Amino acid sequence: MTEQKTLAPGADLHPNWQTDDHLLALLADNAKRFPDRVALREYDHGIWHEYTWRQYLDEVLSFAAGLEARGVGPGDIVLIVGENRPALYFSMLGAIALRAIPSPAYPDVPPEDLIGQIQRESIRHAVAEDQEQVDKLLHAAEVAKTEWALIVYDDGRGLEDQAGLQAYLTLQAEGRARLAAEPGLAQDLCTRASVHDVAALLHSSGTTGAPKGIPLKHGHVLHGVRNAAAAGYFQEGEVHMAYLPIAWVGDFIFSVGAGIALRFIVNIPETRETAQRDLREIAPTLYFCSPRTWSGMHTRIQVGMDESSPFKRRLYRHFMPYAIDLERRRMGGHVPTLGQRLWRSVGELLIYGPIKDRFGLSRVVRPYTAGEAIGEEIFLFFRGLGLNLRQFYGQTENCALAAAQAPGEVTLHTVGRPFPGVELRVDEQGEILMRADNVFDGYYQQPEASAEVLRDGWLHTGDAGFLQEDGQLVVLGRVSEVVHTRAGERFIPTYIENRLQFSHYIQNVCVLGQGRDYLVAIVCVDFRAVGHWAQENNVPYSSYAELSQHPRVYDLIQEVITHTSQVLPQPLHIRRFVNLHKEFDADDGEITRTRKLRRKVIDKNYSKIIEALYSDAHSVEFEASIMYETGDVGVLKRELSLRTVSGRGE
Known part of the structure; x- marks a missing residue:
């Protein structure tokens, strides 16, 4: 031994x-x-x-x-x-x-x-x-x-x-x-x-x-789980589905740590591809997934309703906007009247309940999302269905359990209050600091990196944010990602990217502008959502690349960018963008396995496109090497359109 x-x-x-x-x-x-x-x-x-x-x-x-x-x-x-x-x-x-x-x-x-x-x-x-x-x-x-x-x-x-x-x-x-x-x-x-x-x-x-x-x-994991349970985040005996990758901290904390400490019934689906199908049989009480997964489920619901009978579509198109509007007003402080509650009960019987049952969400009491910001449309949709969807915040270094929204304190822009036993503060540079018994003790065989992140008894999370007067935490993005335009305008690319990805038409996006005169974006459209939109609007296509380059798809993405820019200062409006002919690929090193952008790789791989975006060009020819199943390497050439947001068709 x-x-x-x-x-x-x-x-x-x-x-x-x-x-x-x-x-x-x-x-x-x-x-x-x-x-x-x-x-x-x-x-x-x-x-x-x-x-x-x-x-x-x-x-x-x-x-x-x-x-x-x-x-x-x-x-x-x-x-x-x-x-x-x-x-x-x-x-x-x-x-x-x-x-x-x-x-x-x-x-x-x-x-x-x-x-x-x-x-x-x-x-x-x-x-x-x-x-x-x-x-x-x-x-x-x-x-x-x-x-x-x-x-x-x-x-x-x-x-x-x-x-x-x-x-x-x-x-x-x-x-x-x-x-x-x-x-x-x-x-x-x-x-x-x-x-x-x-x-x-x-x-x-x-x-x-x-x-x-x-x-x-063990102590980190158990203190994190118990702090979360003290806040009502977990309950004993939860029914949980283990479908997240076992290498991700969320799965270890939920499926192993909380699973054992709080005696969950942990259900493993047949495959990750069948997880949504198996969800209905599992009918969990606790359900966590990323904003991307919630968005995918929203798209499946929309597609399913569009393919249903005319009567069901009419019911859906009445009751869902009603529920979403009611939820938006409720989050703004409005107390529903008796008539509104009664009419919502009718919607629960006819629309909301059947949808939740169809997707295995009928027993979910504690639905959560984390990892990135969730779009307003998606967030309000599921809350309108009657799910008390909440956001939480955490990192691997703190067992993914730092703060979460309380059931009665849900807002679109915060991630909630720190759990019992967790101290949070924000330093002069705007960095979020954390102290708790679920904070790790240092990186494996990296004393310098450990000393850098654990200083003065606090975990320096590397995230930028602030605490509101009511104690709720707002996360803006990574401190290391704070950059400036040529004119000195300060911005965090991920903050803008997350808001662009609020649209289910955008799968991924990279915003650039450091040291430049204006901001540009490389957009990867969501093939399923945009493909469904194309079918509904008679837009022909035969592949992802062809769909992404269609002028009407460019119009669609421009509308998303224009809408997002309304909440940003004018110097941070995106002036030019391109729809990429492919999704960012983890195998090419462009994103991590958890789908975070590797910006240096993107800068290198798409340098020709980036330079074209900062020119007057209307298009750019892009060459990319591809590997076939035989192992042979070829070159794929694409003519990519470049769009100036200030005017269609440029």
């Missing part, structure tokens, strides 16, 4: 943490007190497979015992890669039981990113979902000139056990045999961990370089 590595300052930072308060202790307690209560469900080939708390613990301990027999011990980092699957959750907790450190990766992570992570963190053990992920791991190790001590795979199709490559079920069977032969081992595995041990090594988005490792200890 190896000596445990030190990832961050230890117990002296958190003198009030109780050593035996950790995820394994809580899991064992759940198995003892509620052995037959359902803890986890997985939808597989049309059947829901259930695990009780007793079975959950048994799966975790069996895997831990087998993993230990293969040489994994305290401080070893275990890479976890794949889609949401019970075996991967059990593997993470099995590693935790050994005081090893699970380090989840996104399922679509490219091999080159894995190579960097493997080298930086000296990883020699991994758990993979299937053959695709195993092949990726083997290729990464070959390029990195290292060897895997052990790769465990869940889905065995195309794979077989060999030296260094073992099936999850094989390892688990070995572990069960150990548990049977060593009567005290199960209890030992439940008690080895400490609240000061690292529960997960997560990672930053990597927008400004290689992703940084973010170790979250």
Whole structure:
């Protein structure tokens, strides 16, 4: 057994943490007190497979015992890669039981990113979902000139056990045999961990370089969950759907941390692609998704209603605008009259209730959104349906739990008040600072970066914002993204981008203007929403590229830009824009896996387009290299229109 590595300052930072308060202790307690209560469900080939708390613990301990027999011990980092699957959750907790450190990766992570992570963190053990992920791991190790001590795979199709490559079920069977032969081992595995041990090594988005490792200890996770529960953000026994990537902090906090601490029923959909379909069968009480996902659901509802009968369309086109207008006035302080409440009840019976039932939202009590600003249209739409949709704010460094809107204090521009146990303040530079027991202790093996972000007892979030007089927090964007035009006008590109993306016609957008005379935008239209609009308005197209370049689509996007500019100072109005012929691509490095822009890559990839936007040109010919399925590389040429917002058709 190896000596445990030190990832961050230890117990002296958190003198009030109780050593035996950790995820394994809580899991064992759940198995003892509620052995037959359902803890986890997985939808597989049309059947829901259930695990009780007793079975959950048994799966975790069996895997831990087998993993230990293969040489994994305290401080070893275990890479976890794949889609949401019970075996991967059990593997993470099995590693935790050994005081090893699970380090989840996104399922679509490219091999080159894995190579960097493997080298930086000296990883020699991994758990993979299937053959695709195993092949990726083997290729990464070959390029990195290292060897895997052990790769465990869940889905065995195309794979077989060999030296260094073992099936999850094989390892688990070995572990069960150990548990049977060593009567005290199960209890030992439940008690080895400490609240000061690292529960997960997560990672930053990597927008400004290689992703940084973010170790979250049991104490960080549990304090974050309990602070949120004290604010009414979570309740015990929530029904939750685990469909967010396991490498994202939100999934670890919701599906593992809160799932165990508050005894959620965690439901895993068949695939991410079927998550919305499976949502109806799950009927969660707690539902979190990004503004992008809420927007996609809004588009599906709109498309479905447009394809329904004329009678249903008439009902929808009456009751939805009514509910949205009522909700807008309610948020402005208006108290609905008895007549308005009665008429809304009729709408609930005829429209709102059936829509919520159709999309699996009928039981949702706590719907949330975070990660970026949500559009006014989308926000009011779902609140008009009767969902108490609220925004929250957090980062990986603080377990994603810092502040949230209270049910009766919902506004469009704030993210709410800090949770109990969380202190927030804004310094002279406008940066949001945070202090709480759920704030991490420092980055993995990066003391300088840790010292920079943790100063004077406060987490420097890197976000710009301000606190209103009523204590609610407003987030403007990243402090590092504050830039100036040539004339010295201060602006944050993400603030403008988020407001442009309030429109469901825009999938992504990059606003530029630093050191320039005016602002321009590179727009990626939303293929589904704009495609539906095109069909409704008799606009022909055969591809994303053709649709994006249609003059009427340019008119549509110009209207969005013009509307957004109304709330911005005149010097920050976007003067010129281009509709890109493709979406920004994570595989090309243009966005991160969490869909944040990598501005330096965009500046480089589209430098010719950017220069054309700052000229008098009406169009630009753009060449892009593409890789075919055969591996051959070709060149794609497109003539892209450039539009000046001040006048159509230029």
